[in-house]
Amino acid sequence: MAIVKTERHPELPPPASQTGVVGWLRENLFSNWLSTFLTVISIYVVWQAMSTLINYAIIDATFVGTTREDCTGAGACWVFIKARFGQNMYGFYPEAERWRINVGYVLGAIGLFLVLSDYIKNKKWPAIYLFVIYPVVCYFLFYGGFGLEKVETSQWGGLFLTLVLASVSIFVALPLGIVLALGRRSDMPVVRMVCVGFIELIRGVPLITVLFMASVMLPLFLPEGQNFDKLVRALVGMSLFSAAYMAEVVRGGLQAIPKGQMEAAKSLGLGYWQSMGLIILPQALKISIPSIVNTFIGLFKDTTLVLIIGLLDLLSVIKAGTTDKNWLGMATEGYLFVAAVFWVFCFGMSRYSIWLENKLHTGHKR
């Protein structure tokens, strides 16, 4: 007398409360009373913050005009940024010569694209272009020579100076950091001691003291009459500083390479530099690329510190602008602008580093 169903029961749709928008909301926003409470509070906070920000930066803001008097709205006065845009970007670089900087940007962008692009497999010529030819071209392009008018570095400024500081420091710091990292792992006690001493000394002190040292003590260290310009002194300080950090990053990469690689290289009859250059370093650098990019982000943010030793980078130019008597009370706009510029650069680089990490992460991925 058992009741046996002989045909399959039609499939019911999933409960409405677990799928679609409602399901997502229940799962992610209202899963229990605590979560619901947090959601309500968060929505209120976000609403307040967003409406304040949008009102300030867009709806009530003034975009058109040339002087402070044009800013009548209650919100931000972006005229301040616009009116001094040339200075913010190029400092006191003569207006007629600013095309040179733009040409430099374009050449650099082409080089970066060629080196980083996936479509080009053979990176030899792009690398030679970016790391050998481009710096030389830039030197003459920016500083002058070959018929171009000379522009003293004291006239450099704005975002341009920030980019120069960051790229030159990284350009010097990377090779120096590799040498220091190799020295730190060397079997020769004297070499190791010198490298460890340098790295730990620099990493133990703030960048400002290194910059102070570079700007105050370098003139004392050199024979009389030889005077560096201010920019070069800052560059020396920043490069040494980032080299110490770079060294630790590269050392991390070196430590991750199994000992067998070196032994295999040795057994093939390769010498120290050959095995390092051909076997160990390519692998070590590859796995430390994300950390190198992160160090570069840190370095890029740290370039703002040259404000303290009196160079006119983006932040200093804006700060100088906020103390201009025609533009008093523009601190919020100015610093928000600087923050936005740096954020775009740094966030872009950090996304790139994450993307790269995923791309290079072949193997143990779940």
Place this chain on the structure above:
Amino acid sequence: MSVDATAQQQGAGVSLLRDPKVRAVFFQVLVIVLFAAFVFYVGNNTIVNLEKRGIASGFGFLSQPAGFGIGIVVFMDYVAQTSTHGDVLIIGVINTLTVSLSGIILATILGFFFGVLRLSKNWIVNKIATVYIEVIRNVPLLVQLLFWYFAVLSVLPVVRDSIKIGDNLIINNRGVYFPSIIPESGFAIIPVAFVIGIIASIFMSKWAHKRQDETGQQFPVFFASVGLILGLPIIAALISGLPFGFEYPKASRFNIGGGWVLEPEFLALLIGLSIYTGAFIAEIVRSGINAVSHGQTEAAHSLGIRPNITMRLVILPQALRVIVPPLTSQYLNLTKNSSLATAIGYPEITAIFAGTSLNQTGQAIEIIAMTMAFYLSISLLISMFMNWYNKRIALVER
């Protein structure tokens, strides 16, 4: 990576030039010679340059009067005319330590708070934490400090139009004023009771641990400790008849007298440092908690342990092992970053000693060396403490 591996090759017929040991010695001697030459060259130039500028090296300048005013001085007296550069150094050190310590505490709280929010299953809470972390980490600290100082704290109302919260909290562009505590005779009993409370709670936690080992009974250590540490001083104060008075800040037209004040320089630096470092700590906390295998949570749940106790007794102790080393370096970074105060005028060691004192005396080498030595020793101290702590919580394997 050992060069010695090739040492066996050396035998008859191998030239000395190819012997790795000889090469190593030669290379090291070369490094020493180059280093010595560098030091000699630099030293020589320095001596010549110093003589030309008429600067006598040595530490005599530390006992010369400084002659400039300092805005924020705590724990000691400072008079511009009579106080020396040595006093300036001490004030700088005290101010650096004050702001670093308070910053470390605040940043840790912020970091753990947002690190946990970042792991929340609630979508909007999670996104708020993500936005905080991604925005703050990618904007230079100096920009943030200047923003807090010039765009937020400097535009607070002037003294005349101070914001008053209640009667005793006054906020204006000179700082945040609140009542100070004036000790009267017999005040010493309160800090003594506080210390006794701390010691008693340490002993109590040991006793509770032992009792739990022996009998399995638990004891509410946390609440009892809070009770001891806060309760004892309160009881002591009540028994001795409240041996302290309050001094309230009084607003006159142009100035505010009395009470304690947190200056805008200090506040800007503290807020900036804590928020910036907090974002980094939040990421560290998140990755530390993520690093604990999910199996641990499942195992705890299958034993019937409730979620919040799982977090406290199973996940966090294991996560701390991952969190502590990078946390240490964030504390160090915060201490070093406090030197950015130079830009907003908080008188810490870099601003007043490596800045003003250096400009006045010209003793660049001594002052920079002393400043660097100070930061180096702080770094060493913090990393020693953290290594000790790390060893204490490290995994004890069989």
